[in-house]
Every structure is written in structure tokens, then in C-alpha cells.
Amino acid sequence: MTVLSIDKVSKRYGKVQALDQVSVEASSGMRTAVVGPSGSGKTTLLRMIAGFETPDSGSVSVGGEVLADAHRSMPAHLRGIGIVAQDGALFPHLTVADNIGFGIPRGDRERTERVLSLLEMVELEPGMLTRRPHQLSGGQQQRVALARALACRPRLMLLDEPFSALDTGLRENMRKTVARVLQAAGVTTILVTHDQEEALSFADRLVVMREGRVVQAGTPQDLYFHPNDRATALFMGDAVLLPAIAKGSVAACALGNVPIVGEHKGKVEIMLRPEQIRIATDGSQQDNTGQVVDVEFSGATSTIAVALNGVALPPIRIKTSSVALPAPGAYVRLDVAEKAHVLEG
Amino acid sequence: MLQRASSLRRPAGRAGGFRLLPALRPHPVATLLALAVAVFSLLPLGFIAIVTFDVGWETVRTLVFRPRVGELLVNTVYLELATIPISIVVAVGLAWLTERTDLPFRRFFSGLAVAPLAIPAFVHSYAWITVLPGMRGLWSAVFVAVLAYYPFLYLPVAAALRRLDPALEDAGASLGLSPFWIFIRVVLPQLRLAICGGSLLIALHLLSEYGLFVMIRFDTFATAIVDQFQSSYNSPASNMLGGVLVVCCLVLLLVEIGLRGNERYARVGTGTARPSTRHRLGWLTLPCLLVPLIVAALAIGVPLFTLGQWLWFGGIAIWQADMLGNALIQTILLSLAGGVLATLLAAPMAWLSVRAPGRVQRVLEACHYYVGSLPGVVVALALVTVTVRYFMPLYQTFATLLAAYVLLFLPRAMVGLRASIAQAPVELERAATALGRTPRRAVFEITFRLAAPGAAASVALAALGIANELTATLMLSPLGVDTLATRFWSLTSEIDYVSAAPYAVMMVVLSMPMTLYLHLQSKRVAGQ
Numbered sequence: 001m002t003v004l005s006i007d008k009v010s011k012r013y014g015k016v017q018a019l020d021q022v023s024v025e026a027s028s029g030m031r032t033a034v035v036g037p038s039g040s041g042k043t044t045l046l047r048m049i050a051g052f053e054t055p056d057s058g059s060v061s062v063g064g065e066v067l068a069d070a071h072r073s074m075p076a077h078l079r080g081i082g083i084v085a086q087d088g089a090l091f092p093h094l095t096v097a098d099n100i101g102f103g104i105p106r107g108d109r110e111r112t113e114r115v116l117s118l119l120e121m122v123e124l125e126p127g128m129l130t131r132r133p134h135q136l137s138g139g140q141q142q143r144v145a146l147a148r149a150l151a152c153r154p155r156l157m158l159l160d161e162p163f164s165a166l167d168t169g170l171r172e173n174m175r176k177t178v179a180r181v182l183q184a185a186g187v188t189t190i191l192v193t194h195d196q197e198e199a200l201s202f203a204d205r206l207v208v209m210r211e212g213r214v215v216q217a218g219t220p221q222d223l224y225f226h227p228n229d230r231a232t233a234l235f236m237g238d239a240v241l242l243p244a245i246a247k248g249s250v251a252a253c254a255l256g257n258v259p260i261v262g263e264h265k266g267k268v269e270i271m272l273r274p275e276q277i278r279i280a281t282d283g284s285q286q287d288n289t290g291q292v293v294d295v296e297f298s299g300a301t302s303t304i305a306v307a308l309n310g311v312a313l314p315p316i317r318i319k320t321s322s323v324a325l326p327a328p329g330a331y332v333r334l335d336v337a338e339k340a341h342v343l344e345g
Numbered sequence: 346m347l348q349r350a351s352s353l354r355r356p357a358g359r360a361g362g363f364r365l366l367p368a369l370r371p372h373p374v375a376t377l378l379a380l381a382v383a384v385f386s387l388l389p390l391g392f393i394a395i396v397t398f399d400v401g402w403e404t405v406r407t408l409v410f411r412p413r414v415g416e417l418l419v420n421t422v423y424l425e426l427a428t429i430p431i432s433i434v435v436a437v438g439l440a441w442l443t444e445r446t447d448l449p450f451r452r453f454f455s456g457l458a459v460a461p462l463a464i465p466a467f468v469h470s471y472a473w474i475t476v477l478p479g480m481r482g483l484w485s486a487v488f489v490a491v492l493a494y495y496p497f498l499y500l501p502v503a504a505a506l507r508r509l510d511p512a513l514e515d516a517g518a519s520l521g522l523s524p525f526w527i528f529i530r531v532v533l534p535q536l537r538l539a540i541c542g543g544s545l546l547i548a549l550h551l552l553s554e555y556g557l558f559v560m561i562r563f564d565t566f567a568t569a570i571v572d573q574f575q576s577s578y579n580s581p582a583s584n585m586l587g588g589v590l591v592v593c594c595l596v597l598l599l600v601e602i603g604l605r606g607n608e609r610y611a612r613v614g615t616g617t618a619r620p621s622t623r624h625r626l627g628w629l630t631l632p633c634l635l636v637p638l639i640v641a642a643l644a645i646g647v648p649l650f651t652l653g654q655w656l657w658f659g660g661i662a663i664w665q666a667d668m669l670g671n672a673l674i675q676t677i678l679l680s681l682a683g684g685v686l687a688t689l690l691a692a693p694m695a696w697l698s699v700r701a702p703g704r705v706q707r708v709l710e711a712c713h714y715y716v717g718s719l720p721g722v723v724v725a726l727a728l729v730t731v732t733v734r735y736f737m738p739l740y741q742t743f744a745t746l747l748a749a750y751v752l753l754f755l756p757r758a759m760v761g762l763r764a765s766i767a768q769a770p771v772e773l774e775r776a777a778t779a780l781g782r783t784p785r786r787a788v789f790e791i792t793f794r795l796a797a798p799g800a801a802a803s804v805a806l807a808a809l810g811i812a813n814e815l816t817a818t819l820m821l822s823p824l825g826v827d828t829l830a831t832r833f834w835s836l837t838s839e840i841d842y843v844s845a846a847p848y849a850v851m852m853v854v855l856s857m858p859m860t861l862y863l864h865l866q867s868k869r870v871a872g873q
Contacts (some may be wrong), residue, residue, distance in 0.1 A: 050518075081519060082520075089510065089513050089516040091513060092535070103521050149519065154519075
């Protein structure tokens, strides 16, 4: 069942087209991530769903009810949509307990119990209840913010780059916790982030935005291995882009004949993820695909730069196990695992 | 790299590096000087203690526990209880309109909201008594006091509103709060510190103000002390009233500390705050425009109108060049001398509090600051008593008057100095010594040079305050000394409102730079 439905929404600030005919749908219980570089309009979209912005045209509906269109907009406080901001936006004048209980009516008898169960849900100690926001770490603040938003039993939860203010180690941990909590609560969630790795690991579904437009939407696997264009390919992760001549289901390129997805003909550009390329160390002076120009040792894995034969391209960079590394200057043969993806245009 | 080097060096400088860089040790001379100033600033409190001890408990009881004191106390409490809440409502309303709504001409109105500060409180009452000669009593006093003092609340509240993180309001809305309840439950609590600070400032002004209440014929401790002093100077009666007044001040300071709490209201988390969106007033725009217009009409319009009226009546004849010029020159000289002296005396403490903060320094600093919150009457009484008793030759001399100015405006001088010394980090001095300057030359060439603008600002701030000081000047000035304020005061006491007008105009002109400075300062604090 579709919970959120954004239909051809546009928004302009002076000369800047922040959103251009954006359409996004999210099904019940799913976690959707909206990713894009800064200035792509993703935050505007989120604020529009929350009710802090109004669309110039198009409509925003939740559960079949139109919340906003070009003519009218339901105020944010009537929407029942939860939001967790980048830094938590905890009320500095209230304790943790009062922050979590903020949206629960004062007269509610189960208020205290509910606050406690929410605290437990986000894996915080009951001793935290009397603390003030400034006495909490960044991760704890985010947990309280999540609990506070869940307290109102929102029909939709919006996460606005909630992990970006955290340390790298903590970030992954928090991501898992938040995903687990939201899964348990069964809340449909929209995450906005500029971090593709975060989006890939957190969401069931991804929406890629650029310059106010949705450029592609799909599953994380789909977007990672089959991006529509070059920019998306590079945004989603490291990529090796090579010119090739396609003949049906194979393409001839600097790595030899590589199987490709679908049927193509003529000049194309193919994309491979670095982890699809493997080094066969038995490259001899005669039979090789390139020469190692640089080896960057970094513990368990290392990065190797290989200058390919017969193409005027910068050396391609491959991540490989640090066991039995080839030396700089060595000739190597490269194998490709799985099919290469043909980019459009 | 640079940053890292300096951060590595700092602890070394504290712990063991002193042998290498002797000039960087917390200067014993500075500490001694700061100690001397701190002891000097304890003089008003010491005076109360000595007098109380001197006259004995029996006399204290008869002088303090009498109906007259009770009456004054009731007046003071009513005045504070009525003026402060009304000022809060006016200031928060105006600040919200100018900072958080799309009110037309809001920049203009925000300047206008601060403008009443340029008009000394006793000129406010002079204007109102002209318009409504029948004004007297508590409610008239409250009315004029609100108009004269609400900007002390408007400034911090507007700055706090500007700094407020809009994400908090968004969070409130997403949790189901309507705009009205967001204001009550989210915005207002964040303004607590600003409201407490501004209210304290107004409360202290209400305690120390003399001229305003005399004109409205409302008795407070300050007016009673001056009355008493003029009829029989240095009497135990006025000294005891001074004692009660000091207790009132201390009570206010404690109440404010209690209300303020020790919470931090700083933005939690990292990242930059999004600029806040302004509320659309819609059809309310016109009624809302009336609010700043009415306040401005009452707080600036009426004083300027009456001044203009008196000037018009008086024509050219009231601009008696010799009297006016004399008062102006004396005012400027006294203000500058007082400003420079206050800044010089504040310098050791300002230096220590930036360069060598510690527990002892904090106590010394508190001495520097508390004295500024004492009313001019108390400081004047203390100086009169001390000079009459121990330094008779100094009685009614410029030295005593300047001493009073220093005590009253020491905190103002501290503020600018501290900030500017903080801008000359010790690392720069060290860099200069590393480049071959002797420590002494490094201090002169680097730190003094960098702190100079702040010191100039401190002199100006203190001098502008002195220029409009009335009570202490009235009580302490040597014979023949007439400042703009005292001249204005004696003319209005003779009900010669026409001749007083030029003096009022000149005081307003002298106050303008200070008002502008405060306005810009509050904008800068908010990073605009």
C-alpha cells in the first residue's frame, strides 16, 4: 500500500528551481532514502513533506489524503509526521524525559510508561531521563530525538541526515539501531542524505536526486550496478568507466571482451565496479592487459593503479587483497566478474 | 600544522615554560593592581558595614525599622513588580514582530525600538510632565519607567530570537504543536536568559534612578536618600537608607541568579543553523504595525515633540552660549577623564581575567562587576562619608567625583577591554618574542596595539554613561561644577522647562553614539 505519494511537485526560490516535477512514492513499512549532492533539492523535498514548505505546483499526499498542493497546505502540526533533524534539535531547556514526552498530551495517564518504553526502545538507560541535552553525546541525542518523534505515533517518519553529525564508527552503529527501531515500530521512513553508502545500507529503496530532479529510483542493488548515467554511476561509488564497442551481449574494451547487460550495438560506455575486476597475477610480458603503476598499501586491502594497454585513459584503480601484491612495474592480466553495465547516452 | 603547534605549546607555557618566557607569567604587578582596584570597589559595602557598626544596633533598629522605610520598600516592590512584567511584554512583543515576522519596515522599527535609550530617563519624565502636568504616583512612574527602560530587555531578547535555532520550532510543529503553543513551549523558554538579564538591568535602574521619580513625585529609596542628604548631609538616617538600598540590590542579584539557573541554552549539536523563516502576518499586518508605531510615538515621539515645543517657545534666547558652552565643556572633560581613568583601572583585571583566569581572579573580577550595579546615591554616600572622615581635604573635589565615576562605570570599561585583550592571544606575543622582540616590547607592539580599539571603545562607553549621570554628580560635585545633567536638573527644579530644553537636547545628542553602539553590538552578537 502506498503511504506517501508525491506527484509532480515543483518549487522555485527566486531564480533557483529547487524542485522540478518531482514524483516519489513510498509503500507502507518501507525505508526509502533520497540521496543527492548538496543543493539537489532533497532537503526541500523533505521539508515539504513535513509541512515547512509549500509546493508551487503538484501535490503531496499521505495515506490517500492530499496534504498540500498549489492552493492549500495543511500546517505542519496537524500532519502527524515525525522528523529527526541533523543534530536532533532537542529542546535544550527540557530534560530527556520531557523531550521524549513533549508530544504526548500532559493528561495522558500512560505518559510516564510510554516515555520509559520509548527510552528502552532506543536502547538508552533509564538513568538518562533526568539529563539535559547538553549532557548527552551526539549519538544519545539522536536516540532521544528518535524516541521523541516516535512518541506521537507518526504515520510517516522523516530523517534529515541524522547520522552526518556523528563519528564514523558511531554512525554505522546508529544506522543499524535506527533501522531496527523503525522496523520494530513498523513506521514508513524517508531518509535524506548526501552519503550514498549510508543510503545503500539503510534503505529498501533509493531515490537519486540532482538539480531538483529525480534522476533514478530503484533498489540499492539496482542503482549501484545499473545506474542510468555517468553522474549517478560515480555518485553511487567508485567506478571504472571504459569506452567499448558492443556486439550483442559482449563488448570489446581495454579489458578484452566483456559480457554486458542487455543487447547493444556500436560505440558505448561501459561501467564496472572496481570489485568486479580481479587481478590474475600470471600476466606475462606478452599476454597482459596493463602495467601496475602504483601500489597503495593500506592494511587488509590495498589499492592498485593499473595503466591499461592501448587506451589513453588514466590508470584504473582496483581494490585488492594485500596478500601477494604485484610490484609496481609488473605486468598483470585483469579478469572481469559478472556483466558490465552499459551507460546511456 | 600551525594550529597544532600552538595547541601543543599552550600547556607547556602554563606548566614549565615560564622560566624561558618570564614576561608571560601572570604578572604580579597586574595582580597587585587588580587587587587594589577590587579593594577600592568594595568601599561602598565597607562603608555600610562601618556605619552600621559605628552607630550601634539600637540606632540601626530605630532608623531601619520605621514606617518610612516600610513605605519606601512597598513603593519599590510595587514599582518593580509592575514595571518589569509590562516591560517584558512590550519588549518580547516588539522583538518578535521585528525579528520573526514579515512586518514591513522591520529594520527601521528595530532601530526605533532601541532609540529611547538615547533619551535619559529624567528627560523622559520631563517630557511627560510637560504633556500631562498632573502625572504622579505609582502608575505614572511605571508608565514612564517602561518607556525609558524597555530597550534594555528588547536588545537581548531580539538578539536571542535571532540566534534561535529554527529546527527547534520545526520539531515542535512536527510533534503536533500549533504556532501559538510553539511560542509558549519552545520559543519563550529559550528567551529565559535574555529576559532574566534584561529584567535585572531594568530592576537595578529602577532602584538607582533619581530624576525620573522626583519629577513624577514618586518616592523611592534613591529620592529619599538624596532628600535626606540635602537636608542633613552624612546623617545616619541617609546612610541607613543606603544600607537598605544595597540590600535590595543584592536581593535582586540573587533572585536573578536563582531564576536564571545554571542551564546552558546553547545550541546542542554541530552544524550551522538554517536561517529562520519569518511568520507571515497576513491580514494582521496592519494591526501589528500599530504596535511599534504606538510604542515609538510614546517613547520617542512625545519626548522629541515636547523638546521641540520648548525650543520653539524659547527661540534663540535660551541658547545662552556661555552657560551652555561651560556645561558642555565641563561635561566632556569630566566624562573623558572618568572614562580614561575607569579604563586604566579596569585594565589589570581585564588582563588577568583573559590571560590568567583562576579562582582568585574570578573573585577579584566579581568585585569589579558588582559595584556597577550599585545605585549612584550609595556610591556617593560612601565617598562622602569616607572623605569626610578620613580624607577631609578630598571632600567635594574632582578626585572624589572621578572616584565615583570609576566605581559606577568600572564594569562598562571591563567589557570592551576584556573582549579586545582576548583578541590578542598570547601566541602572537610569543611569536613576536620568537622573532627577537623583548617580552616588554612584544606586549607594547602586539598586545597593546591590538587591544587599543577595544580600550577606546571602553573609554567611550564609560564616558557616555558619565555624561548623563545625575545623582552622584549632584551629591559630589565641587562648587561651580555644572554638567549638562546637573544644569538641566536645577533648571527643571525651578520649573524653567524652556531653558532646560537645550541641555536635554545636548544630552540626547551625546547619548546617540552609545545607543547606536548597543544596537550594532546586539546585531553582531547574532552574527549579522
